[in-house]
Amino acid sequence: MNPTVSAFDPVRIGGLELANRIVMAPMTRSRAYGPGQTPTDLMATYYAQRAGAGLIITEGTQPSVIGQGYPDTPGLHSAEQVEAWRRVTDAVHAEGGVIFAQLMHTGRTGDPELLPGDLSPVGPSAVAAEGQIYTHAGMKPFPVPRELTADEIAQTVADFAAAARNAIAAGFDGVELHGANGYLIHQFLSTNANRRTDGWGGTVEGRTRFALEVAAAVVAEVGAERVGIRVSPGNPLHDIVEDDPHTTYKALLDGLADLGLVYVHLMETAGYRDLTESLRAQWPGAFILNPATRPEPTGLGELALIEDGTADLISYGALFLANPDLPVRLAAGGPFNSPDRATSFGGDHRGYTDYPTLN
Numbered sequence: 001m002n003p004t005v006s007a008f009d010p011v012r013i014g015g016l017e018l019a020n021r022i023v024m025a026p027m028t029r030s031r032a033y034g035p036g037q038t039p040t041d042l043m044a045t046y047y048a049q050r051a052g053a054g055l056i057i058t059e060g061t062q063p064s065v066i067g068q069g070y071p072d073t074p075g076l077h078s079a080e081q082v083e084a085w086r087r088v089t090d091a092v093h094a095e096g097g098v099i100f101a102q103l104m105h106t107g108r109t110g111d112p113e114l115l116p117g118d119l120s121p122v123g124p125s126a127v128a129a130e131g132q133i134y135t136h137a138g139m140k141p142f143p144v145p146r147e148l149t150a151d152e153i154a155q156t157v158a159d160f161a162a163a164a165r166n167a168i169a170a171g172f173d174g175v176e177l178h179g180a181n182g183y184l185i186h187q188f189l190s191t192n193a194n195r196r197t198d199g200w201g202g203t204v205e206g207r208t209r210f211a212l213e214v215a216a217a218v219v220a221e222v223g224a225e226r227v228g229i230r231v232s233p234g235n236p237l238h239d240i241v242e243d244d245p246h247t248t249y250k251a252l253l254d255g256l257a258d259l260g261l262v263y264v265h266l267m268e269t270a271g272y273r274d275l276t277e278s279l280r281a282q283w284p285g286a287f288i289l290n291p292a293t294r295p296e297p298t299g300l301g302e303l304a305l306i307e308d309g310t311a312d313l314i315s316y317g318a319l320f321l322a323n324p325d326l327p328v329r330l331a332a333g334g335p336f337n338s339p340d341r342a343t344s345f346g347g348d349h350r351g352y353t354d355y356p357t358l359n
């Protein structure tokens, strides 16, 4: 225990001074109703309301047209998206907040009907996830993705780098690479979605190569102090199997540490606390933990994870969605609003910007 460190203390990550160690976890809300998948003024209000977080990480944001897997998610691949995001980052900065954009390429987890023309979802291999995906037309089975060629992998890496450059142009303080939850980067890391026999598959080195290439390209574009990554070792979401997460993530974090990324954001899988601890011990930078204990309904129990050194920062998802002033409520010991799951994805201000603050 280190009772001299608390979740409410400031912390420096890279060149940024964060007001506290409480992070708003990335949450897709499917409300980017502006033309060309642009964020709206309502989104600016939503994020500005949550600027009391030490760090806000945005909803998953596609780095390219083909990286979009859900309806009405925002992008960072066009000039109009950069301009619209600028209103969001300005609103957050005006409230004293710090905000990173989460770059999410959903890979095989998508729906051809969301994509223009005859584009269809891509993945490391032509292997469909088992299960169903949320679409405009309700739940549908996952499609069989088209296997990316070597040239397309290089283009995808370049798309991530361009999106990171766009994020900085839009006023973001940095970007988080979404390497978790069964999306493209995680698909490459896995042993079932990635059946490649070339340099991007087969061995641990092969399966981690895409993540490291994306990270290296993004670091080269915007600087390592502005780049974090989210990973979810052992998480089976979207039909992901990892035969040996301990070996895979040790190798991945070794490579990412060489690149100097500013943080690792670990979304913990239940039963993997030992892996959390060994990756935390290995990682030289800031360590953000989204604990598997799933903090609802209060989040108070998780604060001790900062004092006992399990993490440098703690991220909260659903609780931040429902409590715009979450750090104030945690400091006061509550009370807490409960999230309304019916308004998670899509819709208007209800269940979005109308959750009350304490005062």
Ligand SMILES: Cc1cc2nc3c(=O)[nH]c(=O)nc-3n(C[C@H](O)[C@H](O)[C@H](O)COP(=O)(O)O)c2cc1C
Binding pocket: 025, 026, 027, 028, 029, 059, 060, 102, 104, 178, 180, 181, 230, 267, 290, 294, 295, 296, 315, 316, 317, 318, 319, 344, 345
């Ligand atoms: C509505 C909703 C949308 C989410 N969208 C994303 C996302 O875009 N990117 C991501 O990495 N995680 C996403 N998550 C996962 C959260 O970041 C978080 O890891 C998860 O909710 C568990 O933490 P919690 O118990 O504090 O909510 C989402 C969660 C929720 C509830």
